[in-house]
Amino acid sequence: xxxxxxxxxxxxxxxxxxxxxxxxxxxxxxxxxxxxxxxxxxxxxxxxxxxxxxxxxxxxxxxxxxxxxxxxxxxxxxxxxxxxxxxxxxxxxxxxxxxxxxxxxxxxxxxxxxxxxxxxxxxxxxxxxxxxxxxxxxxxxxxxxxxxxxxxxxxxxxxxxxxxxxxxxxxxx
Amino acid sequence: xxxxxxxxxxxxxxxxxxxxxxxxxxxxxxxxxxxxxxxxxxxxxxxxxxxxxxxxxxxxxxxxxxxxxxxxxxxxxxxxxxxxxxxxxxxxxxxxxxxxxxxxxxxxxxxxxxxxxxxxxxxxxxxxxxxxxxxxxxxxxxxxxxxxxxxxxxxxxxxxxxxxxxxxxxxxxxxxxxxxxxxxxxxxxxxxxxxxxxxxxxxxxxxxxxxxxxxxxxxxxxxxxxxxxxxxxxxxxxxxxxxxxxxxxxxxxxxxxxxxxxxxxxxxxxxxxxxxxxxxxxxxxxxxxxxxxxxxxxxxxxxxxxxxxxxxxxxxxxxxxxxxxxxxxxxxxxxxxxxxxxxxxxxxxxxxxxxxxxxxxxxxxxxxxxxxxxxxxxxxxxxxxxxxxxxxxxxxxxxxxxxxxxxxxxxxxxxxxxxxxxxxxxxxxxxxxxxxxxxxxxxxxxxxxxxxxxxxxxxxxxxxxxxxxxxxxxxxxxxxxxxxxxxxxxxxxxxxxxxxxxxxxxxxxxxxxxxxxxxxxxxxxxxxxxxxxxxxxxxxxxxxxxxxxxxxxxxxxxxxxxxxxxxxxxxxxxxxxxxxxxxxxxxxxxxxxxxxxxxxxxxxxxxxxxxxxxxxxxxxxxxxxxxxxxxxxxxxxxxxxxxxxxxxxxxxxxxxxxxxxxxxxxxxxxxxxxxxxxxxxxxxxxxxxxxxxxxxxxxxxxxxxxxxxxxxxxxxxxxxxxxxxxxxxxxxxxxxxxxxxxxxxxxxxxxxxxxxxxxxxxxxxxxxxxxxxxxxxxxx
Numbered sequence: 001x002x003x004x005x006x007x008x009x010x011x012x013x014x015x016x017x018x019x020x021x022x023x024x025x026x027x028x029x030x031x032x033x034x035x036x037x038x039x040x041x042x043x044x045x046x047x048x049x050x051x052x053x054x055x056x057x058x059x060x061x062x063x064x065x066x067x068x069x070x071x072x073x074x075x076x077x078x079x080x081x082x083x084x085x086x087x088x089x090x091x092x093x094x095x096x097x098x099x100x101x102x103x104x105x106x107x108x109x110x111x112x113x114x115x116x117x118x119x120x121x122x123x124x125x126x127x128x129x130x131x132x133x134x135x136x137x138x139x140x141x142x143x144x145x146x147x148x149x150x151x152x153x154x155x156x157x158x159x160x161x162x163x164x165x166x167x168x169x170x171x172x173x
Numbered sequence: 174x175x176x177x178x179x180x181x182x183x184x185x186x187x188x189x190x191x192x193x194x195x196x197x198x199x200x201x202x203x204x205x206x207x208x209x210x211x212x213x214x215x216x217x218x219x220x221x222x223x224x225x226x227x228x229x230x231x232x233x234x235x236x237x238x239x240x241x242x243x244x245x246x247x248x249x250x251x252x253x254x255x256x257x258x259x260x261x262x263x264x265x266x267x268x269x270x271x272x273x274x275x276x277x278x279x280x281x282x283x284x285x286x287x288x289x290x291x292x293x294x295x296x297x298x299x300x301x302x303x304x305x306x307x308x309x310x311x312x313x314x315x316x317x318x319x320x321x322x323x324x325x326x327x328x329x330x331x332x333x334x335x336x337x338x339x340x341x342x343x344x345x346x347x348x349x350x351x352x353x354x355x356x357x358x359x360x361x362x363x364x365x366x367x368x369x370x371x372x373x374x375x376x377x378x379x380x381x382x383x384x385x386x387x388x389x390x391x392x393x394x395x396x397x398x399x400x401x402x403x404x405x406x407x408x409x410x411x412x413x414x415x416x417x418x419x420x421x422x423x424x425x426x427x428x429x430x431x432x433x434x435x436x437x438x439x440x441x442x443x444x445x446x447x448x449x450x451x452x453x454x455x456x457x458x459x460x461x462x463x464x465x466x467x468x469x470x471x472x473x474x475x476x477x478x479x480x481x482x483x484x485x486x487x488x489x490x491x492x493x494x495x496x497x498x499x500x501x502x503x504x505x506x507x508x509x510x511x512x513x514x515x516x517x518x519x520x521x522x523x524x525x526x527x528x529x530x531x532x533x534x535x536x537x538x539x540x541x542x543x544x545x546x547x548x549x550x551x552x553x554x555x556x557x558x559x560x561x562x563x564x565x566x567x568x569x570x571x572x573x574x575x576x577x578x579x580x581x582x583x584x585x586x587x588x589x590x591x592x593x594x595x596x597x598x599x600x601x602x603x604x605x606x607x608x609x610x611x612x613x614x615x616x617x618x619x620x621x622x623x624x625x626x627x628x629x630x631x632x633x634x635x636x637x638x639x640x641x642x643x644x645x646x647x648x649x650x651x652x653x654x655x656x657x658x659x660x661x662x663x664x665x666x667x668x669x670x671x672x673x674x675x676x677x678x679x680x681x682x683x684x685x686x687x688x689x690x691x692x693x694x695x696x697x698x699x700x701x702x703x704x705x706x707x708x709x710x711x712x713x714x715x716x717x718x719x720x721x722x723x724x725x726x727x728x729x730x731x732x733x734x735x736x737x738x739x740x741x742x743x744x745x746x747x748x749x750x751x752x753x754x755x756x757x758x759x760x761x762x763x764x765x766x767x768x769x770x771x772x773x774x775x776x777x778x779x780x781x782x783x784x785x786x787x788x789x790x791x792x793x794x795x796x797x798x799x800x801x802x803x804x805x806x807x808x809x810x811x812x813x814x815x816x817x818x819x820x821x822x823x824x825x826x827x828x829x830x831x832x833x834x835x836x837x838x839x840x841x842x843x844x845x846x847x848x849x850x851x852x853x854x855x856x857x858x859x860x861x862x863x864x865x866x867x868x869x870x871x872x873x874x875x876x877x878x879x880x881x882x883x884x885x886x887x888x889x890x891x892x893x894x895x896x897x898x899x900x901x902x903x904x905x906x907x908x909x910x911x912x913x914x915x916x917x918x919x920x921x922x923x924x925x926x927x928x929x930x931x932x933x934x935x936x937x938x939x940x941x942x943x944x945x946x947x948x949x950x951x952x953x
Contacts, residue, residue, distance in 0.1 A: 012590060012591070012593075012595070013590060014591075017244065017245065017246050017247040017248075018247030018248050018258055018260060020247065020260055045867065046867060046868055071867055071871075072866070072870060072871040073871055073904045073905055075905045075907070076904070076905050076907075079906055086910070087905055087909075087910070089865075089866060089867065089871055089875065091241060091831055091833060091864065092833065094241075095241050095835070096835075096837075098241075099835075120694065120823050120867050120868070122593070122823065122826070122827065123823040123824075123826045123865065123867055126243035126245070126826040126827060127826070129243050129244050129245070129247075130241065130242060130243040130244070133242070133247075133259075133261070133270045133271075134242065134270075
């Protein structure tokens with residue numbers, strides 16, 4: 001039996017849904033995807049409240065001037081870090097993203113790229129599955145330290161040190 | 174007239190020839206044959222609705238709360254055309270991804286409904302065999318509306334156990350039609366599948382009501398008693414010096430007969446009878462001397478602890494490897510229902526003493542005994558004989574062994590990757606290798622680990638992680654002593670009369686029901702904290718099943734459990750444990766009774782009008798924070814059809830389907846005012862019908878919001894918005910940005926927040942709007 005590279009087996013391996021798997025991306029590719037997008041959106045979940053993660057997240061948001069949705073209770077942490085965001089449950093924002101006619105967070109039209117960080121793995125995986133199936137108008141990118149096979153593009157599984165280096169590369173150019 | 178019913182309602186007393194004369198009543202001077210009362214007249218349009226009869230109501234719900242699908246799998250694997258991949262494609266039969274999700278949801282709901290229906294059918298048939306089909310359904314003088322769901326759906330009240338059998342016949346027929354729709358080449362529309370899932374949920378509601386009614390009346394369980402006794406809960410309450418019989422599952426009958434056998438032989442003080450999951454709840458409803466070990470999450474931990482000498486399993490939520498696990502500790506296993514035979518020899522017709530000897534001598538690995546009374550005798554005798562033998566067995570690794578086992582860890586990390594909650598299992602094991610068991614202990618005590626055992630399955634060195642967690646938690650086990658109020662059954666009619674108006678008008682800000690299983694993202698404490706939050710805010714907090722146990726496993730800052738602090742009345746600040754899974758019927762039952770008792774809506778055959786009333790007026794919200802099972806899927810879907818929203822924990826997203834509203838689409842919230850006949854602007858109240866929250870904080874805010882209803886008076890609305898704003902500020906730090914959607918006139922604005930809210934209203938160019946007098950989704 002061939003053992004696949006652990007870095008690109010979904011973090012929770014049983015979320016594998018079918019033949020289509022996310023593209024493994026480097027920070028450089030992730031950056032390029034954001035730059036190329038016309039209306040990107042950053043979705044920040046509660047696992048990003050951890051101080052070190054929050055600092056990187058804030059820098060990425062500022063670097064790319066991203067509109068932000070905060071899921072669960074992340075709104076307060078972002079607000080205290082000086083980031084304006086709109087609070088939505090992860091299932092609510094996913095539902096809005098599915099609708100091609102939704103005007104988006106800034107009222108400028110539906111987003112074409114959604115970047116996820118800090119959402120709880122398995123519910124994020126479900127949200128990504130929903131977008132994979134029912135939102136062909138949107139690309140999804142996850143920049144967590146866990147590989148998300150239901151995204152279009154994802155960072156690999158890695159430890160904190162490597163992850164923080166990945167995140168830093170995104171805003172340090 | 175002389176009442177010839179025996180005073181004792183114990184299961185054992187209900188046996189014998191006496192009941193062969195069940196249709197006879199004795200009056201002075203003559204013998205009369207009881208006459209059945211005439212069938213009640215059906216008042217509503219749709220008694221005994223067939224699969225499609227309530228479809229128009231379902232479509233109204235689905236138009237407002239569109240299904241949100243999150244496929245767990247991109248494939249369909251149900252027929253030999255496939256596997257078919259459905260990502261952007263249709264399958265060989267023509268099905269698309271959305272429809273396949275809906276089909277899977279219907280299947281899940283039907284599995285759940287079948288579990289409750291099988292349970293109910295078994296209870297009803299068994300109790301009829303014991304008591305006769307004319308045995309009266311009587312919940313006492315405080316409960317006239319004894320079966321609100323049955324009355325509404327069947328179009329008549331059930332007067333006897335025999336009538337309950339008729340309800341089961343109807344429900345089983347409907348389930349058969351619904352299941353057939355899942356076959357390849359039948360239903361082809363996702364919303365029609367959802368309508369069928371609603372119908373499955375309604376059948377689930379119905380059969381749960383049947384099951385609980387049957388056991389309440391036949392076994393004399395509490396009949397809506399707000400002062401039901403406080404019973405013992407927790408590992409630490411079990412006296413391990415005595416032989417211990419553990420019941421796992423949901424069917425009360427074997428547990429009741431165990432208690433009766435002890436009672437009959439004056440052995441009550443010699444054997445500990447305890448339970449896990451709903452069997453525990455129902456046995457303590459039957460006899461308060463029994464003890465509740467805890468929710469489902471305790472199962473493997475308790476079995477591995479080796480405390481139980483005999484493990485009696487019945488049905489639903491039992492680990493399917495229970496026999497393998499029990500054999501490791503030489504605990505004897507007795508399977509008691511056709512749902513779970515575990516490959517064991519059928520000993521139902523054997524002499525009890527022979528079964529005991531076979532179990533003790535290891536001639537059989539366990540026994541299948543389908544006679545609950547015989548289970549009672551065999552379980553007790555086996556425990557008495559086995560306990561001294563087992564005392565010398567070492568059941569868990571000792572500390573040195575844990576350190577040695579932990580040192581085998583290869584750092585692969587797969588234990589935490591397969592952990593449903595990604596707990597830092599490997600870190601805890603590594604620490605243990607250094608002699609520090611604190612992280613393993615934390616996993617046990619905080620109940621972060623619900624002992625699913627997936628980590629062990631993955632470990633390449635076969636490290637028995639759950640046993641290590643169990644051992645590490647052992648020294649704190651003695652502290653796990655709590656109290657839970659025994660399940661009281663339904664809300665009394667007099668209580669509904671008292672709270673009906675305050676609920677509908679909003680003076681009581683809501684009824685929040687914490688139900689379901691223990692697939693918690695961060696331990697059971699979250700459920701208790703949510704319950705506490707709403708109790709302190711004057712809500713009625715209702716609970717059942719594992720959720721009720723988790724609430725009991727928390728002590729507040731005063732060292733009290735919430736059951737000790739709050740009374741069991743169905744009223745503001747009441748913490749109402751209604752009972753087990755099947756008692757969830759009383760949650761929707763209470764909402765239905767409000768429509769009937771307070772608003773005088775006729776129930777019989779009148780589902781749509783009742784559901785419409787509940788959706789628009791009864792500020793109730795279900796919370797299934799640890800929902801994991803197909804039963805929970807059926808329960809939530811059934812409750813949803815009555816118009817009651819439900820919040821799930823994050824694992825609930827794996828059910829693949831939610832019902833989400835779109836607050837930004839005003840057209841979706843238009844209401845018909847039946848008083849004026851006009852269509853008027855409404856509000857997103859309730860905003861969602863089935864929602865999954867990522868963490869407790871999000872859920873708490875959402876629950877408060879989902880209790881808002883169009884009929885709130887300005888005073889009631891102020892109170893509800895006060896809670897919504899308070900909680901939003903507490904957890905997110907601000908006044909909610911959507912507050913304008915829920916302000917109809919300035920009178921709705923909570924005084925404390927008036928200035929801040931007015932500022933938001935001005936920014937949003939808010940305009941006052943009319944309050945609906947009689948809001949409805951119906952056309953009349």
